[in-house]
Amino acid sequence: QVQLVQSGAEVKKPGASVKLSCETSGYTFTHFDMHWVRQAPGQRLEWMGWINTGNGNTEYSQTFQARITITRDTSATTVYMELSSLRSEDTALYYCARGGDSNSYFDYWGQGTLVTVSS
Amino acid sequence: DIQMTQSPSSLSASVGDTVTISCRASQSIGSYLNWYQQKPGKAPKFLIYAASILQSGVPSRFSGSGSGTDFTLTISSLQPEDFATYYCQQSYNTLYTFGQGTKLEIK
Secondary structure, three states: OOOOEEOOEEEEEEOOOEEEEEEEEEOOHHOEEEEEEEEEEEOEEEEEEEEEOOOOOEEEEEOOOOOOEEEEEEEOOEEEEEEEOOOHOEEEEEEEEEEOOOOOOEEOOOEEEEEEEOO | OOOOEOOOOEEEEEEOEEEEEEEEEOOOOOOOOOEEEEEOOOOOOEEEEEOEEOOOOOOEEEEEEEOOOEEEEEEEEOOHHOOOEEEEOOOOOOOEOOOEOOOOEEE
């Protein structure tokens, strides 16, 4: 069965960077792209960016363009998301989500990783 | 960016009721509209794509309709496990955006 397992919770200071992982199993990794979506407390889901797991091409939301890097390791069937210059507003649950049907929807989601940014 | 607006923001209903949640896009998105269900402390669950097509395994009491800018999610004969927050999401372009959510609570 398809599984997306994310790395554990992180606590960071303002200005620091965080790198999250999303390990996949149960399907052919390079056949589906991977997205990152975050949810701040009490807020709506917010799409951050995605990676073509086949060729490594990426596209990012303008909101995060300057601070986000999404990479993948095909041998480990794992996708990574690094967010830099963290501020308190980045405190949120971060999800990886598989893009289904040429990224028309997000059909499988990781369990989420809580990132807390606090001095 | 395409703005997605859901109504109502919250809704109270009883087991067995039928409820409807609306989602409006700030511009026409054809049928590029998806619905997700999220329970507290859990990741969103994918329910419906292309406005009206149920994902495999989703109970038939869930249905979606609409095109262009106005969409609805209907849940008939509410079950206890249906009380959750529902989000619409547009995939018309790759600057994906979500509605603010509709929290469905037990009356």
